[in-house]
Amino acid sequence: MEEEKMREIHELIEDIRQRATSGKGDPHLPARMWREEEILNGKPVKALVVVLRTSGCRWNACSMCGYFKDSLKGISPDDILKQVDYAISEYRNEEIIKIFTSGSFLDPQEIEFSLQKKIIEKLSGLKNLKVISVESRPEFISYDRLNHLMKLIHPKSMEISIGLESANDKVLQYSINKGFGFSEYLESAKIVKEAGALLKTYILLKPPFLREREAIDDCVHSIEKIKDITDTVSLNPVSVHRYTLVEFLWERGEYRPPWLWSVVEVLKEGKKILGGKRIKCDITGGGKERGAHNCGECDNSVLDAIGRFSLYQDVGYFEELQCDCIDEWRDNLDLEIFSLSPVVS
Secondary structure (H helix, E strand, C coil), rough: HHHHHHHHHHHHHHHHHHHCCCCCCCCCCCCCEEEEEEEEEEEEEEEEEEEECCCCCCCCCCCCCHHHHHHCCCCCCHHHHHHHHHHHHHHCCCCCEEEECCCCCCCCCCCCCHHHHHHHHHHHCCCCCCCEEEEECHHHHHHHHHHHHHHHHHCCCCEEEEEECCCCHHHHHHCCCCCHHHHHHHHHHHHHHHHCCCEEEEEEECCCCHHHHHHHHHHHHHHHHHHHCCCEEEECCCCCCCCHHHHHHHHCCCCCCCCHHHHHHHHHHHHHHCCEEEECCCCCCCCCCCCCCCCCCCCHHHHHHHHHHHCCHHHHCCCCCCCCCHHHHHHHHHHHHHHHCCCCC
């Protein structure tokens, strides 16, 4: 009965998603663009972030992901190229460009390989640019194709980001519905390194059905498993996106986004594990009901500390954080030991 109910929920969400991606959106403009601070060779630099509007993620079934809303049916290679040209027209000598889609840049069905090459060639012509960063699921990472792109980029660097989320196959299958296992991540990570690209790995904090302490421990365990593989870890606390399984649970009082104290805990432990390697955290909806949050009184100060730590890797930013709600967070971690489900407060 439970499996039948879950199928009904997934079918409902899939129907909503299909209608959402057939909505309006200018096919000649990126879905979103912004500038942000980044670190390159130990120094703060500016990065231009571009979210291309494509046909979307081929998998499109993760329990927490709502980025399908950035996709658009019927998008053509010429449309995508015009989006790239627009982004280049907005380029202001940033040293890093991050090219995101709602899926995988390296998926030839989403962005055909000839178009990938054209995009990389265009970006490689930007004189001040040092790093081009893209994302991909493991199954689309091919040594031959990646090696070809790397030759087009040289002497600039390329960073490949993979959303591993967890090194625990049970969490990947039952909490996230990720569609691949840890071994597939390891295979694709090896290809990225052999091709000479940089590797960033996304780790997810608190997918559904994990208690807060379990979620913290899963992140720390996952970082330990990849510490010798990845160049950078990006911690992603779950936020409640519309038309997702997470939202379905959240609306029924069965899910709470992670505490910001949990984010701090993982960053501190992760930094101990990674040593000189970088761990960062960009929080979507931080301090809001749908994003990682504390009591509301301390959220801004904790978010500020997380942002500064992400840039400068100094855990000292966390040392003076104080709020009464840290005791409530600790109590919840203890109470969950005696509960069959996460404590939602």
